[in-house]
Amino acid sequence: MAQNCCSLMLPQTLSLEGKYAIVTGGARGIGAQIALELARRGANVAFGFQADSSKSKAQAIVESIQQLGRKAVAIQTELSRPNVGEEIVQQARQGLETEIIDILVNNAAADQVPGLCTQFDNDTFDRIMHVNVRAPMLLLKAAEPFLPKKGGRIISISASQARQPAGNMALYSSSKAALECLSRSWAAELGRRYTLTSNVVEVGVVETDFFVNHSEEVKEALRELPSAERRFGHVADIAEIVAFLASDSARWINGDTIAGNGGTNYM
Numbered sequence: 001m002a003q004n005c006c007s008l009m010l011p012q013t014l015s016l017e018g019k020y021a022i023v024t025g026g027a028r029g030i031g032a033q034i035a036l037e038l039a040r041r042g043a044n045v046a047f048g049f050q051a052d053s054s055k056s057k058a059q060a061i062v063e064s065i066q067q068l069g070r071k072a073v074a075i076q077t078e079l080s081r082p083n084v085g086e087e088i089v090q091q092a093r094q095g096l097e098t099e100i101i102d103i104l105v106n107n108a109a110a111d112q113v114p115g116l117c118t119q120f121d122n123d124t125f126d127r128i129m130h131v132n133v134r135a136p137m138l139l140l141k142a143a144e145p146f147l148p149k150k151g152g153r154i155i156s157i158s159a160s161q162a163r164q165p166a167g168n169m170a171l172y173s174s175s176k177a178a179l180e181c182l183s184r185s186w187a188a189e190l191g192r193r194y195t196l197t198s199n200v201v202e203v204g205v206v207e208t209d210f211f212v213n214h215s216e217e218v219k220e221a222l223r224e225l226p227s228a229e230r231r232f233g234h235v236a237d238i239a240e241i242v243a244f245l246a247s248d249s250a251r252w253i254n255g256d257t258i259a260g261n262g263g264t265n266y267m
Contacts, residue, residue, distance in 0.1 A: 002218040013249040017042030020098045023106025027054040033175035037239035044071035046092035080130040085138030094203040106136040117170035133174035152196030187255030204261025
């Protein structure tokens with residue numbers, strides 16, 4: 001395994017050296033960049049993925065993390081299953097060879113095909129709520145016995161629609177609002193018990209595989225949104241916010257929502 005020569009030279013309060021992290025939805029897009037950024041800063045990372053088509057991407061990320069001198073394990077799983085939390089935590093502990101899980105990143109999400117709020121089927125409702133709301137609860141439930149007594153981090157990836165619901169996206173928007181409420185509850189309930197923090201990164205427009213699939217009309221409208229650097233967000237923008245929240249430099253941020261959108265404010 002490669003040594004730590006490739007890791008970033010960081011102040012101690014920004015370093016994640018020796019930490020152990022779990023990232024859901026880590027084989028592509030924002031999740032993949034989060035997994036890699038945590039590893040660059042010193043963390044050992046277990047990440048989840050779902051589809052067979054993502055296996056090669058997942059393996060490539062494992063190899064990239066190992067080249068940084070970190071441990072890595074890719075866990076194929078279905079987040080809608082009722083025992084998914086136990087599955088992920090058990091495989092993460094075994095693959096990373098650790099009894100402590102320092103960082104939980106709830107990144108994976110089930111998207112919604114746009115439609116009127118009165119036009120949905122029960123299976124769609126269940127899948128979105130199970131993946132976006134129940135799975136993070138199950139993951140934390142399974143991980144609680146292995147949280148550190150001090151310095152643990154829970155970081156949940158939400159979306160701007162949680163506070164400004166987009167038309168025809170009621171299920172997705174409400175699931176992300178529920179996740180944000182959960183995060184604040186965890187901060188209040190578990191923060192003092194474990195001296196951990198629980199925060200949300202509320203993502204705006206980011207260039208991912210999902211974004212590429214938007215129509216040209218939608219992309220053109222999004223280009224008109226104001227942003228700090230007059231561009232769409234990059235996955236690295238979000239990953240660096242997550243890495244900061246996972247670090248000791250963010251120890252005084254708890255129960256909060258960070259808007260990772262470059263200053264855009266859209267509906």
